[in-house]
Amino acid sequence: MTALSRDDLPPPGGGPGTTTRPVPPGGLAGSARTEPVDWVVALSTPGPEQQHALRLLHQLMVRAAAHQVWRLRHALPDDSPAAVEVVVQQAADEAMTALLGKLHSFEGRSRFTTWAFKFAILQASSDVRRLQWRRREVELRDLDLGTIAASDHDDAEHSAEAADLASALARAMSTALTPYQRRIAVALLVDEVPIDVLAERLGTNRGALYKTLHEARRRLRAELTERGYLSPTGGAR
Amino acid sequence: MTTPRPRSPLPPRAVDALLVDTTPWLSCDECFERMDVHVEAVLADPHHHDAAMEHHLLGCAACADEARSLLDLLRSGTA
Numbered sequence: 485m486t487a488l489s490r491d492d493l494p495p496p497g498g499g500p501g502t503t504t505r506p507v508p509p510g511g512l513a514g515s516a517r518t519e520p521v522d523w524v525v526a527l528s529t530p531g532p533e534q535q536h537a538l539r540l541l542h543q544l545m546v547r548a549a550a551h552q553v554w555r556l557r558h559a560l561p562d563d564s565p566a567a568v569e570v571v572v573q574q575a576a577d578e579a580m581t582a583l584l585g586k587l588h589s590f591e592g593r594s595r596f597t598t599w600a601f602k603f604a605i606l607q608a609s610s611d612v613r614r615l616q617w618r619r620r621e622v623e624l625r626d627l628d629l630g631t632i633a634a635s636d637h638d639d640a641e642h643s644a645e646a647a648d649l650a651s652a653l654a655r656a657m658s659t660a661l662t663p664y665q666r667r668i669a670v671a672l673l674v675d676e677v678p679i680d681v682l683a684e685r686l687g688t689n690r691g692a693l694y695k696t697l698h699e700a701r702r703r704l705r706a707e708l709t710e711r712g713y714l715s716p717t718g719g720a721r
Numbered sequence: 722m723t724t725p726r727p728r729s730p731l732p733p734r735a736v737d738a739l740l741v742d743t744t745p746w747l748s749c750d751e752c753f754e755r756m757d758v759h760v761e762a763v764l765a766d767p768h769h770h771d772a773a774m775e776h777h778l779l780g781c782a783a784c785a786d787e788a789r790s791l792l793d794l795l796r797s798g799t800a
């Protein structure tokens with residue numbers, strides 16, 4: 485993808501604070517009339533039309549990546565315009581490769597441009613989070629149950645109930661979850677490690693971690709329902 | 722009420738996040754597959770309802786941010 489034009493980076497995403505009006509996602513400025521009628525055919529049939537479609541697609545990817553990196557730029561170790569542009573271009577290139585590998589799966593249930601944007605947003609998010617955590621340790625720690633016994637005092641009934649629920653939940657984590665489920669839940673939801681960063685560090689993938697988390701939540705809800713902390717219909721009592 | 726209450730190692734945000742009901746099951750891959758169609762549907766009709774997507778987005782911060790970003794991007798183009 486590096487042979488494609490890189491001259492199309494919008495000012496960071498047309499994001500907040502910029503004066504540049506974002507280009508409508510249905511078509512790029514001045515290119516609406518030349519946008520392929522059928523993107524899949526244009527992108528998969530060798531010839532000049534394919535080259536044109538690839539250039540337009542790359543512009544779309546840059547635009548969506550810029551939008552997402554701009555939103556998350558404060559998480560970057562270096563959020564200077566030059567550094568942001570590097571992240572945007574890399575994300576756009578990688579997202580374009582990912583999209584072209586899945587081109588056959590586009591079913592036309594949304595606009596092609598919307599479908600394309602999501603690849604760039606996913607890639608840009610993942611790249612920013614990886615950079616954000618690059619120099620940070622990820623600890624797969626167990627829940628520290630030692631602090632449960634410490635007493636505090638609450639004068640509001642609401643916070644007393646919340647503290648009861650939190651303590652019951654912490655106990656349920658120790659009894660209803662496996663050590664692995666507990667560590668994954670703590671990393672993702674207590675320490676708030678991004679799921680794709682954790683997946684990369686553990687040599688697994690986002691889907692597998694989410695599945696572990698889903699099962700952990702199901703067990704915790706069942707346990708707290710049985711103990712009367714949650715109503716069978718869902719909410720806290 | 723001055724009864725001492727136990728403290729928890731879980732901050733309120735974590736309690737809420739741990740107790741999200743993420744049924745019916747939807748994987749992150751399936752969420753990604755549906756995201757474009759879902760976001761266009763929400764844009765066309767703010768009352769659009771898809772329980773599996775909504776519950777996944779409540780329980781998955783990464784997918785939720787990506788869906789929000791896609792929605793913002795489409796809105797920025799139609800505003």
Ligand SMILES: [Zn+2]
Pocket residue numbers: 694748749752777781783784785
């Ligand atoms: Zn997800």
